[in-house]
Amino acid sequence: MECSICGATAVYEVKYNGSALCKNHFITYVEKRVKREIREQVDFGNKKTRISVAISGGKDSSATLYLLHKILSERRNLELTAFTVDEGIEGYRSTGLEKARKLCENLGIEHNVISYKENYGYSLDEIMKIDKKTISCSHCGPMRRQLMNRISEYTESDYVALGINLDDYAQSILMNVAKGDVARYARMAPHSYTREGLVPRILPLRKIPEKEVVLYAILNGIDFDSSWCPYYSMAQRNSFRDIIEKLEKETPGTKFAIVKFFDETRKSIREHYVNENVKLNSCKICGAPTPGEICEVCSDLEHIRAIDNET
Numbered sequence: 001m002e003c004s005i006c007g008a009t010a011v012y013e014v015k016y017n018g019s020a021l022c023k024n025h026f027i028t029y030v031e032k033r034v035k036r037e038i039r040e041q042v043d044f045g046n047k048k049t050r051i052s053v054a055i056s057g058g059k060d061s062s063a064t065l066y067l068l069h070k071i072l073s074e075r076r077n078l079e080l081t082a083f084t085v086d087e088g089i090e091g092y093r094s095t096g097l098e099k100a101r102k103l104c105e106n107l108g109i110e111h112n113v114i115s116y117k118e119n120y121g122y123s124l125d126e127i128m129k130i131d132k133k134t135i136s137c138s139h140c141g142p143m144r145r146q147l148m149n150r151i152s153e154y155t156e157s158d159y160v161a162l163g164i165n166l167d168d169y170a171q172s173i174l175m176n177v178a179k180g181d182v183a184r185y186a187r188m189a190p191h192s193y194t195r196e197g198l199v200p201r202i203l204p205l206r207k208i209p210e211k212e213v214v215l216y217a218i219l220n221g222i223d224f225d226s227s228w229c230p231y232y233s234m235a236q237r238n239s240f241r242d243i244i245e246k247l248e249k250e251t252p253g254t255k256f257a258i259v260k261f262f263d264e265t266r267k268s269i270r271e272h273y274v275n276e277n278v279k280l281n282s283c284k285i286c287g288a289p290t291p292g293e294i295c296e297v298c299s300d301l302e303h304i305r306a307i308d309n310e311t
């Protein structure tokens with residue numbers, strides 16, 4: 001297989017457009033598309049822009065940080081920082097955290113760690129021992145989102161960048177469709193608007209297939225952690241992954257088509273489902289923005305403490 005551009009040995013076959021690429025042209029191909037996504041998602045304006053990358057040490061978030069650092073290095077009014085949310089999962093998080101720390105050190109990027117234990121009094125391991133009935137992601141989702149906000153406010157970031165690849169993104173879109181959750185569909189990142197106290201999230205890799213992210217990371221010598229969260233139940237997402245893979249195999253380009261459909265429908269849907277002007281309240285306990293009186297995390301913590309005190 002030869003590179004369609006220069007004739008050198010190809011490292012990747014681009015099935016959805018019938019071309020093949022050598023190492024150098026593959027790297028340029030990925031970077032060009034990420035650059036375009038960033039331009040579409042970030043409003044640089046004339047002021048200084050600070051982007052904070054949420055890095056777990058896995059391939060997607062590590063590649064995101066590496067790419068942003070490389071692509072945006074010529075922009076003088078841009079600052080990159082990174083952070084890791086430490087849920088407190090013995091054996092799993094520590095490996096990722098170490099890889100994340102090393103990558104930031106190599107790139108010369110400030111890295112912060114924010115933990116469940118310090119902020120909520122419990123690590124996820126402890127929570128799972130106390131509350132045996134609730135699945136981990138129900139605790140984890142709101143807690144992680146809240147800490148992402150907290151650390152971004154602390155580092156005065158304008159955006160949080162997440163390492164979501166095309167496969168993950170297409171799956172999330174279809175999952176919201178299949179659940180009929182239009183409100184969540186409308187609220188999906190990337191966010192072009194800001195609501196008080198909520199830092200908008202951007203997804204620089206949302207149009208890069210997972211395979212390409214892995215290859216990009218390997219070709220650039222990025223050392224990433226490939227383990228999975230031990231609490232994560234893949235069951236539901238896996239069926240969506242299988243369906244999309246089948247469609248993609250039959251019709252290459254399906255994943256892009258799903259994202260295109262999302263982009264073109266979301267704007268009009270958002271007008272009906274997301275009122276960007278609605279004022280959020282401050283949680284009466286912790287002060288975090290919430291549509292109600294007490295935020296999701298604080299009411300979850302009350303529930304956890306109640307069980308903890310019984311036993």
Ligand SMILES: [Zn+2]
Pocket residue numbers: 003004005006007008021022023024025
């Ligand atoms: Zn080439």
Ligand SMILES: [Zn+2]
Pocket residue numbers: 283284285286287288294295296297298299
């Ligand atoms: Zn709260």
